[in-house]
Amino acid sequence: MKLDEFELIYKNDRIDIKNKAKIVSELTEIIGKQNVSIEPIDILAYTKDSSLIAFNWTIQGKIAGLPDIITWPESVEQISEILIYANKEKIPVIPYAEGSGVVGGAIATRGGIIIDMKKFNKILELNDKNLTVSAQAGINGMNLERFLNAKGYTTGHIPQSIRMSSLGGWIAHRAAGQFSTKYGKIEDIVLGMEVVLPEGKLISFKSIPRASTGPQLDKLFIGGEGTLGIVTKATLKIWPYPEKRSLISYAFPTFEDSLEAIRQILREHIFPAVIRIYDQFETMRHFPDIEKAKDKVMVVFICEGIKKLVDLEEDITREKCIKESGIDCGDLPVEHWLNTRFRVTETSTMPPYKIVFETVEVASLWENAANIYHTVLESMNKVKGLIMITAHASHFYPNGVGIYFSWGGVPPKGNTDLDFYQECWDTTIKAVLDAGGSIGHHHGIGINRSHWMEQEWGDAMNTMREIKKLLDPNNILNPGKTYVRTWKGGEN
Ligand SMILES: Cc1cc2nc3c(=O)[nH]c(=O)nc-3n(C[C@H](O)[C@H](O)[C@H](O)COP(=O)(O)OP(=O)(O)OC[C@H]3O[C@@H](n4cnc5c(N)ncnc54)[C@H](O)[C@@H]3O)c2cc1C
Numbered sequence: 001m002k003l004d005e006f007e008l009i010y011k012n013d014r015i016d017i018k019n020k021a022k023i024v025s026e027l028t029e030i031i032g033k034q035n036v037s038i039e040p041i042d043i044l045a046y047t048k049d050s051s052l053i054a055f056n057w058t059i060q061g062k063i064a065g066l067p068d069i070i071t072w073p074e075s076v077e078q079i080s081e082i083l084i085y086a087n088k089e090k091i092p093v094i095p096y097a098e099g100s101g102v103v104g105g106a107i108a109t110r111g112g113i114i115i116d117m118k119k120f121n122k123i124l125e126l127n128d129k130n131l132t133v134s135a136q137a138g139i140n141g142m143n144l145e146r147f148l149n150a151k152g153y154t155t156g157h158i159p160q161s162i163r164m165s166s167l168g169g170w171i172a173h174r175a176a177g178q179f180s181t182k183y184g185k186i187e188d189i190v191l192g193m194e195v196v197l198p199e200g201k202l203i204s205f206k207s208i209p210r211a212s213t214g215p216q217l218d219k220l221f222i223g224g225e226g227t228l229g230i231v232t233k234a235t236l237k238i239w240p241y242p243e244k245r246s247l248i249s250y251a252f253p254t255f256e257d258s259l260e261a262i263r264q265i266l267r268e269h270i271f272p273a274v275i276r277i278y279d280q281f282e283t284m285r286h287f288p289d290i291e292k293a294k295d296k297v298m299v300v301f302i303c304e305g306i307k308k309l310v311d312l313e314e315d316i317t318r319e320k321c322i323k324e325s326g327i328d329c330g331d332l333p334v335e336h337w338l339n340t341r342f343r344v345t346e347t348s349t350m351p352p353y354k355i356v357f358e359t360v361e362v363a364s365l366w367e368n369a370a371n372i373y374h375t376v377l378e379s380m381n382k383v384k385g386l387i388m389i390t391a392h393a394s395h396f397y398p399n400g401v402g403i404y405f406s407w408g409g410v411p412p413k414g415n416t417d418l419d420f421y422q423e424c425w426d427t428t429i430k431a432v433l434d435a436g437g438s439i440g441h442h443h444g445i446g447i448n449r450s451h452w453m454e455q456e457w458g459d460a461m462n463t464m465r466e467i468k469k470l471l472d473p474n475n476i477l478n479p480g481k482t483y484v485r486t487w488k489g490g491e492n
Pocket residue numbers: 049050094095096097098099100101102104105106117137138158159160161164165166167168169170171172173174175176177178224225226227229230231232344442443444478
């Protein structure tokens with residue numbers, strides 16, 4: 001089967017590339033023959049990211065976006081030269097790391113050149129005195145963490161996708177790991193970095209614990225989603241590997257009780273590394289054999305660090321849980337979480353049954369959290385074709401929480417997968433906004449959230465568009481994402 005025989009989902013804004021042979025030849029000059037491909041098998045490998053609906057499309061023989069040329073640069077200079085050339089020819093360039101993003105950020109909706117970052121995979125420096133590690137941005141997350149663990153350290157940044165995501169991808173999507181309540185999210189962990197701007201200029205930001213040197217421009221690239229620059233290396237905070245871990249779990253009568261216990265724990269400045277609430281539906285699915293958790297809301301905690309501190313954190317965590325009517329369920333539920341935390345079988349088992357499945361994470365201050373949970377469930381249950389809607393929460397702050405909804409359903413007759421997917425996304429996000437929440441917590445904007453950005457950011461979104469224009473006047477770097485105003489793409 002030829003590539004142009006596949007049904008292409010994002011085809012409306014494709015930029016037709018004329019004289020492809022000349023472009024390939026120029027790119028070959030820049031990065032060498034071994035680092036450029038237009039082989040169909042290579043192109044096919046870069047037609048999607050890990051957006052869950054893409055699994056359904058794959059089974060149906062459809063592809064999401066169709067890049068024209070794949071490149072694997074090996075140096076910052078090569079990235080810079082590719083970008084200078086792409087500006088001259090006005091060809092889109094899409095940074096691509098491990099493709100684990102779930103909002104379409106790395107999909108080449110307009111075609112163009114993929115810059116795969118996998119050859120940027122080296123660890124550059126480990127510094128015990130400063131407690132930092134520097135690495136190239138394409139390094140695989142698990143390779144970095146294994147290296148650190150072997151030397152007695154951790155970054156504390158352990159996303160569920162750690163085996164299939166990169167340092168640059170984490171920065172691009174403002175990622176959050178499972179142990180984030182103690183160690184922070186990626187923006188708390190990155191100390192410095194180097195970025196190639198859309199027109200090919202290299203800029204770098206010193207590694208510093210903190211500065212008062214004007215607006216901190218580096219923050220613009222944490223969450224830039226490959227639209228404002230390509231991150232080529234970064235320096236991260238690290239920590240000595242924890243001496244002790246305590247596994248704690250409590251089952252609560254309601255979602256509200258579990259939120260309240262956690263709010264009270266964090267208010268005391270106590271930070272368990274892992275906190276995860278399973279709502280009643282998820283508790284039923286994950287812990288059917290734990291009698292004490294029947295019809296309840298399970299919460300698992302891991303406190304870790306030096307023994308003295310962990311013991312104190314454990315005492316306070318238990319005290320607050322008991323006060324909110326929590327029932328101690330022992331360490332088995334936490335062992336279950338530890339054993340299954342990288343398993344995502346649901347996502348691949350549903351598409352063969354034609355079920356469109358998705359997860360949407362959002363954020364809220366404490367005062368709106370319970371309302372958001374109930375409003376989303378109520379709104380989603382009205383969507384025709386919906387089979388399930390559940391939630392968990394796994395990222396907490398003294399001021400609020402990230403809530404994560406999982407839904408699945410079968411498109412009603414006459415609707416495509418994409419119609420149903422978009423309706424469910426829009427229903428979830430509208431309910432979140434109505435209930436006072438924020439539209440995204442750690443998966444980014446990509447294609448899926450861009451048309452909600454004006455509602456989320458108000459006038460600030462126009463300022464953001466001006467910044468994009470200033471840095472990328474030809475709009476070549478990852479176009480069709482973040483700044484577009486409709487699901488269908490178009491402008492920007
Ligand atoms: C099963 C599963 C579990 C997940 N769990 C988590 C989780 O726990 N926490 C979490 O935060 N996310 C999670 N994700 C989402 C995903 O792993 C993250 O968004 C991750 O940060 C993407 O990294 P990547 O290297 O795969 O990037 P890609 O998917 O390749 O790219 C993502 C975006 O970043 C841009 N990009 C990539 N590299 C660079 C670079 N060097 N410079 C500039 N832009 C770049 C791309 O253009 C694209 O817009 C999960 C995804 C899956 C499939």
